[in-house]
Structure formats: C-alpha cells, structure tokens
Amino acid sequence: MRTSGARSRYKRLCRGEFITTENTEDTETISVISVTSVVNITGRFAPSPTGPLHFGSLVAAVGSWLFARAAGGRWLVRIEDLDTARVVRGSEEEILEALVRYGLTWDGDVVRQSERTALYDDAVARLRAQGLAYDCACSRAEVEQAASAPIGAEPLYPGTCRNGLAAGRTPRAIRFRAPDELIVFDDIVAGHVEENVAKQTGDFVVKRADGAYAYQLAVVVDDAEQGVTQVVRGGDLLSSTARQIALQRALALPQPDYAHLPVVLGQDGRKLGKRDGALPLPSLDQARIRDTLAAALGFLGLEVESGSARDMLEKALSLTRGRRYATIGQQNSTGEE
Numbered sequence: 426m427r428t429s430g431a432r433s434r435y436k437r438l439c440r441g442e443f444i445t446t447e448n449t450e451d452t453e454t455i456s457v458i459s460v461t462s463v464v465n466i467t468g469r470f471a472p473s474p475t476g477p478l479h480f481g482s483l484v485a486a487v488g489s490w491l492f493a494r495a496a497g498g499r500w501l502v503r504i505e506d507l508d509t510a511r512v513v514r515g516s517e518e519e520i521l522e523a524l525v526r527y528g529l530t531w532d533g534d535v536v537r538q539s540e541r542t543a544l545y546d547d548a549v550a551r552l553r554a555q556g557l558a559y560d561c562a563c564s565r566a567e568v569e570q571a572a573s574a575p576i577g578a579e580p581l582y583p584g585t586c587r588n589g590l591a592a593g594r595t596p597r598a599i600r601f602r603a604p605d606e607l608i609v610f611d612d613i614v615a616g617h618v619e620e621n622v623a624k625q626t627g628d629f630v631v632k633r634a635d636g637a638y639a640y641q642l643a644v645v646v647d648d649a650e651q652g653v654t655q656v657v658r659g660g661d662l663l664s665s666t667a668r669q670i671a672l673q674r675a676l677a678l679p680q681p682d683y684a685h686l687p688v689v690l691g692q693d694g695r696k697l698g699k700r701d702g703a704l705p706l707p708s709l710d711q712a713r714i715r716d717t718l719a720a721a722l723g724f725l726g727l728e729v730e731s732g733s734a735r736d737m738l739e740k741a742l743s744l745t746r747g748r749r750y751a752t753i754g755q756q757n758s759t760g761e762e
C-alpha cells in the first residue's frame with residue numbers, strides 16, 4: 426500500500442514523465458527511489474490577472490524561468506484569478522502576450538485557478554475529514570477587534586470558533602487549524618526561515634466568506650497537482666510560505682524548494698505593484714523590451730549583452746548554469762537597484 430500510495434501521488438505530480446515507467450508490466454516493483462530519480466524539475470510563474478505585467482512581476486517571471494530552465498526543467502504558467510473582484514478583463518491575454526515578447530515561453534497549457542474549484546473542494550474536504558478545518562462565523566471586524574491587531578496588519582485569529590460555533594451564529598468562512606509547531610525551511614535565496622503559524626497568524630482562512638478559495642490553499646493544491654518542484658517568486662510572499670508548508674503537511678503533499686527573490690522597490694523605496702500604479706512593461710518597442718529585460722536580468726545579478734529577448738535569455742541561462750542557485754538575486758538582497 427505504501428508503494429502504491431507513493432506511486433499514485435507521483436503519477437499526479439508528473440503525468441508526462443510517468444508513462445515510460447508505467448509501460449512496464451510489473452508496476453508493483455517500482456520503488457520510490459527509482460520513481461524519484463526520474464522526477465524532473467518543474468518551476469512556475471503564477472500571475473494574477475489584475476492588470477498588465479510590471480517590472481516586479483517580470484523579475485519573478487525571469488527568475489523562475491531561469492531556475493527551471495537552467496536545471497533542464499519545465500516552466501509552467503498559472504493564472505491566479507480566484508479573487509474575481511480584482512480580475513481585470515483582458516489582462517490575462519496582456520500578461521501572456523508580454524511573456525512571449527520577453528522570450529519567456531512556457532510548457533503545456535496555461536492553467537486558471539477559477540477552473541479548478543473541484544480540486545480545492547476536495548482538499549478542504551480532506552482537511553475537514555481530519556478535523557483540521559472548521560467553520561468560522563467571525564467577520565473581519567470581529568477578528569480585528571478580538572485580536573486588537575494594528576490596522577492593516579494580518580490579525581492573529583483568536584480561535585473564537587475553534588470548538589464549534591456559538592448558538593445562532595452562521596458559518597461564513599472555513600479556517601485551517603494551524604499547527605502549534607515551528608516550521609523550518611531553507612529558502613534558496615532568503616536562507617533559513619522558521620515560523621510558528623499558530624502564533625504568527627493563528628488558524629487561517631482557506632475558504633472565504635464570499636465563497637472564494639483562499640490564495641494559500643489554492644497555491645498549495647495547484648503546486649502539488651502540477652508537479653511543481655521549485656517555487657521562485659517575489660520576497661513579499663516569503664511570509665506566506667510557512668502557512669503553505671503547514672497545509673502541504675496536513676494534505677500529505679510534497680514540499681517544493683523555495684527561492685524568494687528580493688522585492689523590487691520603486692524610487693520612493695516602496696514595493697512596485699499593480700496597486701501602487703507601477704507602470705506596465707513596454708511590450709511593443711523592441712529597444713525598450715531589450716532594456717527592460719536587461720534591467721530585470723541585472724536585478725538578478727546577470728549582466729548580458731543586448732540582443733533579441735531570446736538571445737539575452739539564452740546568455741543568462743549559460744551564466745546561471747555555471748552558478749549555484751544561491752547566488753541568484755543575492756547581489757540585490759539589500760534592496761538596492
């Protein structure tokens with residue numbers, strides 16, 4: 426049973442690659458070790474279609490592309506469109522077109538989280554079955570009030586509904602019972618990280634009051650289902666990682682490697698983001714595309730001669746292959762530009 430469990434999970438993780446192994450008649454003899462040895466590196470870029478790509482997201486796209494391609498791996502694109510109120514029509518097409526113009530081609534089909542709710546339903550049902558998820562009736566205001574959290578910070582959930590809803594209360598969201606244990610991981614760029622999720626954020630929402638699945642849950646389910654073995658993304662998501670690892674453990678999913686790139690800061694020292702009105706990337710003028718790509722590679726510590734986007738990425742790949750992962754992005758880890 427143990428072997429077949431590992432095998433079926435593997436099958437889900439790496440659909441394409443499994444076929445060669447599966448063709449042998451004697452599938453029962455496949456050991457976990459031989460299966461592991463054919464697992465390929467898979468990276469991903471997961472933008473939200475809330476506007477055009479900006480420089481910070483280009484850095485994340487280029488960084489994750491280089492990490493995956495330098496290891497001979499696959500690179501996937503996943504559209505994180507669960508927060509429908511923030512989705513901007515047409516921006517998915519804009520993002521994908523920009524990736525192509527910057528030479529960042531992906532493998533397989535683009536996946537959309539809005540089309541994958543059955544997978545998230547299943548994950549939450551599995552958490553519930555283990556007693557690891559429960560209904561919460563609290564409004565955000567109630568949580569903030571009870572937690573006396575500073576406005577704007579993620580409030581620590583006080584556990585109001587942990588042992589069942591009070592009489593007359595209506596379930597709104599579903600929360601994950603956060604483990605009271607230290608989660609420790611080594612980020613390829615950010616280094617050693619430890620966090621106790623129960624103490625940092627408390628039980629957190631996996632399905633929101635508006636019915637949408639929460640980012641943390643969807644990311645964990647998708648990364649596992651898509652066979653993602655390395656997550657390279659902006660450093661602003663480092664603080665989500667311990668929560669995601671806690672969910673991976675609860676759902677018995679593999680833990681990918683993490684590399685959180687330094688956050689790109691604007692001239693005012695603030696993070697560049699769509700909500701901050703960061704400028705969209707140039708996507709038509711070839712000279713401006715080259716300059717912008719050179720700047721993104723420069724941010725990752727890679728100096729390459731100007732050329733077509735494809736040539737520049739190929740040169741960046743050859744520089745990356747000769748390095749250890751850990752050197753990528755470290756030049757800028759203090760946030761300098």
Ligand SMILES: [Zn+2]
Pocket residue numbers: 560561562563584585586587
């Ligand atoms: Zn509650």
